Structure formats: structure tokens, C-alpha cells
Amino acid sequence: MLDKVTKQKLVVIGNGMAGIRTVEALLERAPDLYDITVFGSEPYGNYNRILLSPVLAGEKTVDDIMLNTVDWYEDNNITLRKGETITMIDRRTCEVVTEAGARVPYDRLLIATGSNPIMLPLPGKDLPGVIGFRDIYDVDRMIKASTDYRNAVVIGGGLLGLEAANGLMKRGMSVTVVHLLDTLMERQLDPVAGGLLRKSLEERGMVFKMPAQTQAILGEDRVTGVRFADGTELPADLVVMAVGIRPNFELAKKAGLYCERGIVVSDTMQTYDGRIYAVGECVQHRRQTYGLVAPLFDQAKVCANHLAMKGFATYDGSVTSTKLKVTGIDLFSAGDFAPGPDKEEIVLQDANRGVYKRIILKDKKIVGAVLYGDTIDGPWYFQHLRDGTDVSHMRERLVFGAANLGEGGVSGQSSVAAMSDETEICGCNGVCKGAIVKAITDKKLFTLDDVRAHTKASSSCGSCTGLVEQVLAFTLGGDYSAAPKVKPLCKCTDHSHDDVRRVIVEQNLKTIPAVMRFMEWKTLNGCHSCRPALNYYLLATWPGEYVDDQQSRFINERVHANIQKDGTYSVVPRMWGGVTTPSELRAIADVAEKFNIPTVKVTGGQRIDLLGVKKEDLPAVWADLNDAGMVSGHAYAKGLRTVKTCVGSEWCRFGTQDSTGLGIKIEKFMWGSWTPAKVKLGVSGCPRNCAEATCKDVGVVCVDSGYEIHFAGAAGLHIKGTEFLTKVETEDECLEVIVALTQLYREEGWYLERMYKWCDRVGLEQIRKRVVDNVENRKALFARFAYSQQFAQSDPWSERARSGVDRNEFAPLAELEIA
Amino acid sequence: MTGWIEIGALDDIPRLGSRVVRTPHGNIAVFRTESDEVFALDDRCPHKGGPLSQGIVHNKRVTCPLHNFVIELASGQAVAPDEGCTHTHPAKVENGVVWLSVRQAVPVS
Ligand SMILES: Cc1cc2nc3c(=O)[nH]c(=O)nc-3n(C[C@H](O)[C@H](O)[C@H](O)COP(=O)(O)OP(=O)(O)OC[C@H]3O[C@@H](n4cnc5c(N)ncnc54)[C@H](O)[C@@H]3O)c2cc1C
Numbered sequence: 001m002l003d004k005v006t007k008q009k010l011v012v013i014g015n016g017m018a019g020i021r022t023v024e025a026l027l028e029r030a031p032d033l034y035d036i037t038v039f040g041s042e043p044y045g046n047y048n049r050i051l052l053s054p055v056l057a058g059e060k061t062v063d064d065i066m067l068n069t070v071d072w073y074e075d076n077n078i079t080l081r082k083g084e085t086i087t088m089i090d091r092r093t094c095e096v097v098t099e100a101g102a103r104v105p106y107d108r109l110l111i112a113t114g115s116n117p118i119m120l121p122l123p124g125k126d127l128p129g130v131i132g133f134r135d136i137y138d139v140d141r142m143i144k145a146s147t148d149y150r151n152a153v154v155i156g157g158g159l160l161g162l163e164a165a166n167g168l169m170k171r172g173m174s175v176t177v178v179h180l181l182d183t184l185m186e187r188q189l190d191p192v193a194g195g196l197l198r199k200s201l202e203e204r205g206m207v208f209k210m211p212a213q214t215q216a217i218l219g220e221d222r223v224t225g226v227r228f229a230d231g232t233e234l235p236a237d238l239v240v241m242a243v244g245i246r247p248n249f250e251l252a253k254k255a256g257l258y259c260e261r262g263i264v265v266s267d268t269m270q271t272y273d274g275r276i277y278a279v280g281e282c283v284q285h286r287r288q289t290y291g292l293v294a295p296l297f298d299q300a301k302v303c304a305n306h307l308a309m310k311g312f313a314t315y316d317g318s319v320t321s322t323k324l325k326v327t328g329i330d331l332f333s334a335g336d337f338a339p340g341p342d343k344e345e346i347v348l349q350d351a352n353r354g355v356y357k358r359i360i361l362k363d364k365k366i367v368g369a370v371l372y373g374d375t376i377d378g379p380w381y382f383q384h385l386r387d388g389t390d391v392s393h394m395r396e397r398l399v400f401g402a403a404n405l406g407e408g409g410v411s412g413q414s415s416v417a418a419m420s421d422e423t424e425i426c427g428c429n430g431v432c433k434g435a436i437v438k439a440i441t442d443k444k445l446f447t448l449d450d451v452r453a454h455t456k457a458s459s460s461c462g463s464c465t466g467l468v469e470q471v472l473a474f475t476l477g478g479d480y481s482a483a484p485k486v487k488p489l490c491k492c493t494d495h496s497h498d499d500v501r502r503v504i505v506e507q508n509l510k511t512i513p514a515v516m517r518f519m520e521w522k523t524l525n526g527c528h529s530c531r532p533a534l535n536y537y538l539l540a541t542w543p544g545e546y547v548d549d550q551q552s553r554f555i556n557e558r559v560h561a562n563i564q565k566d567g568t569y570s571v572v573p574r575m576w577g578g579v580t581t582p583s584e585l586r587a588i589a590d591v592a593e594k595f596n597i598p599t600v601k602v603t604g605g606q607r608i609d610l611l612g613v614k615k616e617d618l619p620a621v622w623a624d625l626n627d628a629g630m631v632s633g634h635a636y637a638k639g640l641r642t643v644k645t646c647v648g649s650e651w652c653r654f655g656t657q658d659s660t661g662l663g664i665k666i667e668k669f670m671w672g673s674w675t676p677a678k679v680k681l682g683v684s685g686c687p688r689n690c691a692e693a694t695c696k697d698v699g700v701v702c703v704d705s706g707y708e709i710h711f712a713g714a715a716g717l718h719i720k721g722t723e724f725l726t727k728v729e730t731e732d733e734c735l736e737v738i739v740a741l742t743q744l745y746r747e748e749g750w751y752l753e754r755m756y757k758w759c760d761r762v763g764l765e766q767i768r769k770r771v772v773d774n775v776e777n778r779k780a781l782f783a784r785f786a787y788s789q790q791f792a793q794s795d796p797w798s799e800r801a802r803s804g805v806d807r808n809e810f811a812p813l814a815e816l817e818i819a
Numbered sequence: 820m821t822g823w824i825e826i827g828a829l830d831d832i833p834r835l836g837s838r839v840v841r842t843p844h845g846n847i848a849v850f851r852t853e854s855d856e857v858f859a860l861d862d863r864c865p866h867k868g869g870p871l872s873q874g875i876v877h878n879k880r881v882t883c884p885l886h887n888f889v890i891e892l893a894s895g896q897a898v899a900p901d902e903g904c905t906h907t908h909p910a911k912v913e914n915g916v917v918w919l920s921v922r923q924a925v926p927v928s
């Protein structure tokens with residue numbers, strides 16, 4: 001072993017991701033070879049720059065993203081000179097010179113100075129409030145601005161710009177993204193995927209101005225606005241420039257090293273001066289520069305190899321893939337996807353699921369892929385792309401991914417099973433499936449953090465976390481229960497619907513503020529999406545105990561009528577099973593005349609709708625309808641709406657059972673119940689199905705030998721036939737199954753999730769098992785529904801028309817006679 | 820602009836709710852936040868005239884019941900990405916009584 005005195009001196013300029021990864025790799029290969037000194041302008045240890053976006057978005061803290069703390073440098077006998085910038089490389093004396101004038105000699109030098117954000121040369125670019133997005137300092141300034149100011153403009157609709165915009169938005173700023181072109185992330189996305197991305201970001205509140213060219217930044221002492229080439233202006237208290245990066249090679253160039261768009265290096269990562277190496281964003285290799293960590297880490301490995309004097313590795317360039325780190329948006333892009341005469345494309349677009357996939361083939365090989373909404377197969381395509389696999393034999397089914405090619409089942413887990421050991425799981429760190437599996441088995445790893453620590457997989461950008469969890473699950477089998485990837489309930493929280501429902505029960509939470517406090521809601525009173533959801537969850541969890549929060553109800557449910565476009569309401573009395581009487585019809589006619597109700601219409605649910613009722617008339621209208629024995633039809637409710645029936649055996653020559661009677665029985669049992677979304681039923685007296693039962697949430701088709709129960713149909717925005725659940729022999733069994741099914745849906749459905757979507761998510765078999773096969777469970781579900789009905793079955797109309805409930809709701813606060 | 824007019828008791832407006840004041844020039848929605856601040860806006864959404872008084876109130880914003888525009892109670896401004904502005908009127912609470920001063924809309928030229 002070499003002793004300290006004779007050790008060679010390695011100096012590293014740039015305490016960033018590529019430089020330190022090289023040092024780490026070097027220590028693995030040759031721990032004692034060098035006396036290492038690292039200079040870094042930033043006053044920190046080495047941190048994960050990629051995760052600045054989640055820090056900005058408030059999802060992580062600066063401490064969370066530290067990769068190498070100051071202790072790590074000490075433990076490895078590395079001299080860290082943080083906060084010190086190198087201003088000159090003296091190649092003659094082999095020394096570097098710091099800003100303060102100190103000279104430090106080197107035997108080998110590694111330049112890893114990264115890059116700088118491009119600041120467009122616009123008038124006003126130096127005003128306070130105009131910043132780039134590159135380091136902790138920038139993020140601090142953005143966070144500060146978000147507390148002091150309101151309007152932010154982000155120039156640049158690429159990866160970095162969108163992540164900055166997302167973060168600022170999460171911090172409460174109004175953000176406009178300005179982009180020169182008309183497709184977002186045009187280097188990674190085609191126009192369709194770019195459009196989908198734009199749409200979902202717009203849904204979250206992001207505003208886009210594109211195509212638009214910025215002409216000037218306005219303001220005197222601080223930025224106040226931005227002007228565009230078309231003459232329009234936007235107010236801005238903060239302008240983030242995210243139009244690209246420029247390799248930081250000034251220092252190298254001044255020292256006489258050959259530079260073009262970056263410091264030019266050979267396949268061994270050496271500059272034109274053999275003693276000086278360079279890695280990272282500051283280099284240009286085979287005419288390419290890179291702005292993602294995966295290729296930089298490849299470079300780091302090669303460079304470390306040479307520094308360790310095991311000079312056999314060479315760097316041949318990298319193919320990169322990209323994911324956007326905006327929570328809740330799944331996006332994957334790799335390779336070359338520009339259309340061309342010699343290319344073929346396979347496109348799958350499923351607007352309902354928000355899924356778009358485009359695979360580009362050339363000479364029977366995948367050359368590019370853009371995935372939106374469902375990115376589980378990203379690594380699989382990427383693997384074939386890099387391997388240059390001939391995919392012609394699976395061309396037809398290629399777009400459906402690994403699972404559909406017999407390379408696995410349908411779930412993500414089996415598609416992991418289908419991957420070869422060489423499939424890369426973590427793109428940033430180049431970790432393939434085999435390495436993860438080996439680490440898990442050899443080192444007895446059980447958690448994601450273990451895997452991160454041992455393999456580095458999932459430790460950089462985090463996009464592959466889901467896949468790594470699946471590899472864990474697949475390797476450990478039943479021992480591992482990873483939380484599946486979940487979408488947050490709404491923008492006010494990171495928690496999913498399921499989390500919220502579970503925590504309400506576990507923590508015994510009984511009010512909306514209590515839930516928000518316990519689950520650390522990000523907004524003061526939530527919003528129009530989460531409040532009604534929480535109100536429903538509490539109501540469904542604590543029947544008889546929870547006091548319905550009227551202010552968290554959508555207006556229709558608050559006033560028990562449907563708001564119309566002119567602010568008037570529509571009133572639909574219940575007609576059990578669609579059956580009415582002359583006296584009911586007379587009463588409806590009288591009411592319509594008495595209150596000048598402009599439109600009387602028959603609905604699709606076999607009842608009568610009175611449209612155009614003024615809000616202040618509602619209680620009186622209800623009183624008259626109540627007098628004739630009619631109650632609310634809950635036509636406005638996320639609850640039981642209608643039970644549509646046909647005339648069945650009582651009149652119809654084909655009728656096999658009393659479908660009308662059964663429908664009325666079901667409706668009388670279930671009316672008044674609240675559900676995650678509306679529930680519509682149908683009962684047909686024979687398979688001719690005149691009540692259209694097989695496109696309802698729950699439908700019964702009577703047959704000679706009994707009753708077929710179907711569910712999970714839809715005939716609205718989406719059209720879907722029902723699934724067959726089971727067949728029973730008696731009316732009572734039929735009621736029991738339907739009620740139990742509805743109760744299960746009430747307990748598990750996400751707010752606004754229709755029954756068919758719930759069934760899609762949970763699985764038909766799962767539901768059948770609990771509602772049909774497990775009789776005990778069915779009876780328990782039935783009992784819980786019945787219990788909660790005693791609190792629900794009170795006519796909201798008569799409460800308001802007669803008992804003065806919510807009187808204030810229907811009268812103005814004051815009438816002013818001002819001129 | 821009128822002087823301050825007494826329009827009712829704070830307790831007659833539900834927390835995180837709203838009541839309507841009728842005027843010859845149209846309805847004004849008076850909102851009460853969780854912390855008992857009051858705000859008054861024309862009861863017309865800048866989008867398609869929806870009655871804002873019927874929306875869900877959260878923090879100092881209301882969501883229009885018709886198509887979910889979110890309006891800032893203090894400024895009447897629609898929250899991005901939506902655009903538009905609803906006319907506001909000064910309102911205040913003193914000793915549990917709500918006061919309103921009606922500001923005539925300035926015709927847009
Ligand atoms: C917000 C953000 C999000 C990103 N997201 C992703 C992503 O999702 N996926 C991905 O692959 N990549 C992403 N990147 C890019 C990735 O972070 C970079 O590619 C990577 O950090 C580059 O590593 P580097 O070592 O070349 O440069 P850096 O990490 O920038 O390190 C260079 C260091 O050198 C220091 N330095 C410069 N000059 C001197 C000098 N003269 N003296 C002393 N010190 C000096 C700098 O201060 C800096 O600390 C993202 C970048 C940002 C900013």
C-alpha cells in the first residue's frame with residue numbers, strides 16, 4: 001500500500017452529482033490511491049439536484065435530498081472545500097487557484113462543473129425576481145417569493161420549466177408557463193402527448209401562454225411583468241427562466257483545454273490534457289452533451305475506472321429516457337419519435353382512461369416510445385430499444401405491453417416477472433432487475449430503503465420507485481406488501497381516497513376539520529372536491545352519529561333540488577318503481593300551475609320533472625307535493641335515484657315475475673341512502689329487458705326460475721353493459737344481495753366513483769366473493785345498510801317545508817331599496 | 820356608492836356559506852368565511868352568470884356551482900386558469916352585525 005506522502009493528489013472541481021459519483025466509484029475500486037480534495041461553490045455537501053423539484057413542491061426537504069453529508073467526506077479522508085470556487089487552472093504548475101487566491105497542486109484533475117441555466121439576453125433579465133432553476137439557492141429564493149408574492153411566470157415549457165411551475169403552484173402562486181413552441185416538452189413528447197400533458201396540468205390550475213416569445217422583462221426595482229413579441233403583457237412578481245442549460249466550461253477554456261459546446265473528452269473521459277479528466281454536464285463526448293444523470297453516471301463509472309488505473313473501460317455514449325417528476329402525472333419518453341418515411345408507428349389512445357402510447361418502429365426495431373397515463377411498460381420498451389430487438393413477431397400486440405404478450409399476466413407485478421434480468425429498472429443509476437433481485441436475496445433486504453441503500457436503484461429521481469417495489473414484491477413473494485401507487489384525493493392533500501377512509505376509521509375521526517388536521521391538509525378548508533368527499537366518508541362511516549355538514553354539500557344536495565343554468569331549480573318527486581296515480585298527477589299539475597312552473601317533463605328514470613322553480617318557492621312547492629303524499633325523488637343526490645321497472649307479469653304477456661312490485665320493494669327499502677356516486681336500478685320482467693336493466697348500476701332480469709342480478713353497467717358519459725353477479729330464487733334473496741352489494745360499494749367506493757368504476761378497480765371476483773359466496777358477510781353488509789337507513793329515511797322536503805330546517809337557505813338575507 | 824347599510828346578523832349567514840341580498844340592480848351574495856370575515860360580491864359568476872351564493876366556500880374563495888370556476892372573495896377575480904372578475908362591494912362586521920355598502924358597477928366601455 002502507498003503511504004500518505006507518496007499518494008497522488010486528485011483534485012475535483014465541482015461538488016455535484018457527476019463529480020462525487022466518480023469519486024464514489026473510484027473509492028470502490030481503489031480506496032487508497034489518492035489524496036482527494038473536492039472544491040464546490042455551493043455551501044453544502046453533495047445533494048441530489050434532481051429532487052430540487054419535489055423540494056420546491058414542498059414534498060421533500062433539503063435534508064431529505066442530501067446524498068453525501070459532510071461526515072461522509074471526513075469518513076473517507078476527503079478534504080471538502082465547500083463554498084470555494086476555483087477561478088483558474090494553472091496547467092504549467094499543475095495547480096488550481098481559488099477565488100481567494102489559494103493554490104492547490106494536483107497530479108490528476110477532474111472537472112465536473114456542471115452547467116448553468118441559460119438566461120435569455122432580454123432587457124430586464126438582471127432585475128431582482130428573475131432567476132434560474134439550478135440549485136438550492138434558487139429554490140430558496142423561489143420559496144421565499146411564493147410567500148411574499150402571487151404571480152409567477154415560468155419561461156420554458158420543458159421538463160425543468162414544468163417542474164418549476166408545478167412547485168410554485170403547489171406553493172400557492174398563480175403560475176403561467178410561457179413556451180416558444182406549441183407543444184410542451186417537445187424534445188420528449190409528440191404533439192398528442194404534449195396536449196394530454198397540457199390538459200392535465202391545466203386541470204391542476206396551470207396556465208399556458210404558447211406559442212409565445214418573450215420580448216422584455218418589465219420592472220424598475222423588481223420584476224413586475226413580462227412583455228411578449230405580440231405586444232401583450234402579463235403581470236409577474238417572479239420570473240423563472242428555464243429555457244435550457246449551457247455547459248459550464250469557461251474555466252477549462254481559459255486554461256486552454258479544447259472546448260466546443262462543452263469540454264471535449266475522449267472515450268476515456270480525458271480532455272486534451274491527459275492529466276485532466278472531465279465528467280458531467282460540462283463535457284461534450286462524440287459531439288453530444290447530456291443533461292440527465294443516467295449518462296453522467298455512465299461517464300462517472302468509466303472515469304473512475306481510469307483514475308483507478310484499471311484503464312479498460314470506455315464510454316460509448318448513452319441513449320436516454322425521461323420521466324416528468326410531477327406527482328400524479330405519468331409520462332415516459334425514450335429514443336427518437338419524430339415521424340419519418342422509413343418509420344412505422346403504433347398508436348393506442350384511450351381517452352377515457354387518459355392513456356396514450358406511441359411506439360415508433362424502424363427496420364423491425366423499436367426506436368422510440370412515448371407513453372402517457374400508463375407508463376408501467378416504459379422500461380420494457382426501453383430495454384428492447386437499447387437491445388435493438390427484432391419485435392416483428394409481436395408487432396400486433398406490442399402496444400399493449402409486456403403483460404399482454406404472454407410475457408406475464410395483467411398486473412404490474414407479473415410484468416416485472418416477465419422482465420429479463422438485464423432489463424434496466426432504474427434508469428438514473430443503471431441498475432437492472434437482476435442486480436436488484438440478487439441484492440434482495442443475498443443481503444436479505446425487505447424494504448425500499450434497503451434496496452436504495454444497497455443498489456442505488458430508486459435513489460435519484462425516484463420515478464422507478466413503483467417498479468422497484470414490484471421487484472421487491474415479486475422476489476419476496478407474499479412477505480412483501482407494498483402500498484400500490486395511489487393518486488391523491490385532490491390537490492389539497494397527498495393522501496388517497498383509501499387512506500382517508502382508513503384513517504377516519506382507525507383514528508376515530510368524526511368531523512371534517514378533524515380529518516384535515518390529522519391528515520395535514522394543505523389548504524385551510526379544503527376545496528369543492530375534497531369537502532363533499534370527506535362529508536360523504538364521514539356520513540357513511542358514522543351513521544346516526546355524524547352531523548351532515550351542509551356547507552360541504554354541493555348545492556343540489558344542500559337544497560334538495562337540481563340547480564339549472566339560470567339559477568332556478570328543478571323538482572322531481574319520487575314515483576315508486578315509475579308507477580303513479582291520477583291524484584298524484586293532479587297534484588303535480590296543480591303545483592305547476594300555482595307556481596308558474598315553465599316546464600314539465602318526463603325523465604328517463606320514469607318520473608316527472610318540474611323545471612324552472614325559483615329557489616324561494618321550493619319549500620311551498622314541496623309542501624303541496626307532500627300533501628299529495630309525494631316525497632323527494634333524490635334526483636339530485638349522490639345516492640339512490642330511481643328503480644326503473646317494466647310492467648312484468650302483472651300485465652305483460654311475456655312477464656315471468658312481478659318486476660314492478662320487486663322494483664317498488666327495492667326502492668322503498670333503499671331510498672334516502674347516500675352513496676359515493678349516483679345509483680340507478682332497473683328491474684325487467686323477462687330477458688326482453690324493457691326496463692333496460694343491463695345498463696344500470698344494478699339491474700335485475702327476471703326469469704322463470706328466479707332473478708338474475710347484474711351490476712356495474714353505465715349509460716351516460718360512458719356506455720357499458722352490466723356484469724352478471726349471481727342468480728337467486730326469491731325476491732327476498734334478491735333484495736339482500738342488492739343491498740349488500742350497495743353497502744360494500746358505500747364502504748369502499750371513492751367519492752364520485754360510479755359503481756362500474758369501483759368494480760373495475762376492485763375486481764368482479766372480489767366483489768362476488770364478499771357479496772355472494774360469503775353468506776355471513778352478505779348478511780353483515782345488509783345489516784349495516786339497514787342500520788344506517790333508520791337515520792337516512794326522512795324526507796328532506798318535508799323537513800324543510802314543515803319543520804323549518806335550513807329556513808335561512810331559502811330566503812334572502814335582506815332586500816334593499818336603493819336607487 | 821351607498822353608505823353603510825345594515826343587512827342582518829352575522830349568525831344568519833352560515834360559516835363557510837353565503838346569503839343573498841336583493842337589490843334593484845340584482846342580487847348580491849354575502850359570504851362568511853371560517854374566521855367570520857364577510858365579503859360581498861355580485862351574485863353572478865363571470866363565466867356564465869352562475870349564482871355564486873350557491874357555491875362551496877373554502878378559505879377566501881368560492882366555487883361556482885355551475886362549472887366550478889373558483890372566485891377570490893376579496894377581489895372577485897377568477898383563480899387561474901379561469902379568467903374573469905365579479906364586481907365586489909365593501910362589507911364589514913361590527914358587533915355581530917353585517918354592513919354592506921353597495922358599489923355601482925362601472926359600465927365597461
Ligand atoms: C430542478 C432540476 C431537476 C432535474 N431533474 C432531472 C431528472 O428528473 N432526471 C435527470 O436525469 N436529471 C435531472 N436534472 C439534471 C441533473 O440534475 C444534472 O444532469 C446533474 O445534476 C448534472 O451533474 P453535474 O455533476 O454535471 O453538475 P452539477 O450537479 O450541477 O454539479 C456541478 C457543481 O459544480 C459546482 N461548480 C461549478 N463551477 C465551479 C467552480 N469553478 N469551482 C467550484 N465549484 C464549481 C457547482 O456549484 C455545482 O455544485 C435536473 C436538474 C435540475 C436543476
Ligand code: SF4
Nearest residue numbers: 646652655685686690
Ligand atoms: S321486460 Fe319482459 S316482462 Fe317486462 S315489459 Fe318487457 S317483455 Fe314484458
Ligand code: SF4
Nearest residue numbers: 562564565604716717
Ligand atoms: S345530457 Fe347534458 S345537456 Fe342534457 S340534461 Fe344531461 S347534462 Fe344537461
Ligand code: FES
Nearest residue numbers: 864866867869883
Ligand atoms: S357560470 Fe360559474 S362556472 Fe360557469
